[in-house]
Amino acid sequence: MGNFDVTGYLQRLGLGAEPPSLAALRRLHAAHVERVPYEPLEIQLGRPTPLEPSASLARILRGRGGYCYHLNGAFSALLHELGYQVTRHLGGVQGGAADAPNVDRNHLALTVTGLPEDPSASWVVDVGLGDGIHEPLPLREGTYVQGPHTYRLRPSEVAPGGWRFDHDPSGSFAGFDFAPGPARMADFAEKHAWLSTSPESGFVRVCVLQRRDATGVDTLRARTLNRHGVKELLGSSADWWTAAADVFGIVPAQFTAEERERLWGKVVAQHEAHVGGKGKEAVPSA
Secondary structure, three states: OOOOOHHHHHHHHOOOOOOOOHHHHHHHHHHHHHHOOEOOHHHHOOOOOOOOHHHHHHHHHOOOOEOHHHHHHHHHHHHHHOOOEEEEEEEEEEOOOOOOOOOOOOEEEEEEEOOOOOOOOEEEEOOOOOOOOOOOEEOOOEEEEEOOEEEEEEEOOOOOOOEEEEOOOOOOOOEEEEOOOOOOHHHHHHHHHHHHHOOOOHHHHOOEEEEEEOOEEEEEEOOEEEEOOEEEEOOOHHHHHHHHHHHHOOOHHHOOHHHHHHHHHHHHHHHHHHHOOOOOOOOOOO
């Protein structure tokens, strides 16, 4: 992994180094979704981002986050450095129940195997879904409850040998499928470019920040701050950036005054388009 800063990463998560175990993996996963936000601000500002996990980590160490390729890419590199057997997989997220299941590479999925408690067992780990899982899930068919969400894992109907994750009905997406074999970061390059730049991409169309903890989800969609169903409409740029800092840990000082105003202008326009019936706030899909 080259100069991958494991110590800095663990400090960002508020954890110390420890040998691989299920308990340690749970701590790493929970800390990541609680402390590292799901956020597309670079996309909103029109700035391309590299796929390399080291570049994603550099942004995470600055107090920022990213979306699935960044977050799961960096996290999988951290797990590898810590001695975990982690595999990246081609995945496909569906935004709504009407969307056909697929594995179109709009999601980087992860599994971990070889834990000392049961070396033959596999686990789904995913810190790149925004309002997804809080802790790893055993990779076996069943229903799993974490906080306010109930999830389902089952064999995929579109990826032979792969798996399907069904989100809670209250979640921001319907679910995702992933293929069984290993994937490389380069496999996601074309889709990453499309998601980052296409006018049809949910990440371009609407600004969504999310953070998961044990009891719920914080979401900032355009101007609406939502704590698992309790909503607040933010009335000014100052209010928006206060929420970004207080709830998601994104410090306004990392952006110029022009960038902050440009982002505020974008979320105002997105909100007005949504409430005015001119368009629908898209659900990002990675």
